[in-house]
Amino acid sequence: MGELVVRSVGGPVLVQDAGRPGYAAIGVGVSGAADLASYALGNRLVGNRPGAAALEVVLGGLEVEATATTWVTVTGAPAALTLDGRLEPSASVVALRPGQRLGVGVPASGLRCYLAVRGGIAVAPVLGSRSRDTLSALGPEPVTPGARLPVGDEVAEDLRVDAVPPSTYDDAPVLRVVPGPRAGWISDPDALVRTRWTVGPDSDRVALRLTGGRLERRDPDRQLPSEGLTRGAIQVPPGGEPIVFGADHPVTGGYPVVGVVVSNDTDRLAQLRPGETVGFRWQ
């Protein structure tokens, strides 16, 4: 089997797959690709089995080579794809031949691209998954220049599609939210859906930290025993600025959850850049 050789990285590059559910009781979260639909699309385009590992690339800047001819594609945030400097259509399936260099540019919108390779990235799994959990520091180490990533054999079918239309992201997303188990702890939970929130600079795979408003608690002194969390849970810490949990969220948390973003909308959360705005509406 061939290897993918990393020549340069821009933003963080992590190996990700569908995650490792089932270990919450020993303090290990699910993790996995932040934008699951884009990740899954990449695997489909290169004919992989669902769950094969890919590279999650923040804000482009990645350059790789392959030691053997490898079919690859880039999904998610629409980034310019180059083969030895020559522009290829975004979200197309291309053959990367030995000696050629594939570049993933900075996406025009969105935040995270997925580089899927036919066969999957075959680094050693940890607890059944190749996802890097940044909160627990579990799973494959972040990808750095010089890394040699083995290509696996998780192939399910022939290549059938040359390209798909690239994703586009609107400027003012409004995401659907189900009222959370502790919405009643907040004096005015509707402030969540009335406010246009700004994504804070300290946002990451663990959580988006929102600014631009405050949610007040009815009783600031009331203590909540820790409760389970999911991707998309919106927690209100004492300061009142909400935190929207992402792929690497803690297993449990001790602040009230005012709402939970529906599962189909959490992928959009993963494509928000710091400084962009986001709104919510009750479902």
Next chain:
Amino acid sequence: MILTVHPYGDRALLVELADAEAVVVLTDHLRGEEAVGELVADVVPAARSVLLVARAGVAVERLRGVVPDEKHHISPGSGAFRQGLPPVAIPVTYDGPDLAEVAELTGLSDSEVVEAHVGSEWRVAFGGFAPGFAYLVGGDTRLQVPRRETPRTRVPAGSVGLAGEFSGIYPRESPGGWRLIGRTDAVLWDLARDEPALLTAGATVRFEAVDG
């Protein structure tokens, strides 16, 4: 014993319970149910609740079927999980930086704090905070102390602490706000083991005082 079942987004249910003991009992029960394996991707026990996350393709409403109601009496040990396993022994050197403070807060002497900590069996209620960190319940109720006002930025691996109704052991160096009464050489988390976590849900734990 089930207080409320809350919807939690469109993929999960949060079952609210009266206390940590009920969490242990329900988690045990769920592990013994075949339907849970088919419908539930993850069971997340916490202090007073258990979160059930649906598997892909499973309608969240179906999860309600695996939550026992009043008609189904469940009692400790009714699940198939962890029955009859001996307690995990944790040797502890009781020289923690907060031991004197805990003594002051509880009105006990240093040695009485140690006697209370080793004097009863603890049980793992749930995990969280870090891989291998277990929230232990069921200990001596005199040991309930609040967290530190200001968390430490660096707590060494193996530190044994108290917070609220819980005792716990830090699996690795991390920040932390628990009051530290001792330290252990026990390895709480090791990925080279078949079961990386030393303390798994439902396990019982007995602390033993050692000179170190």
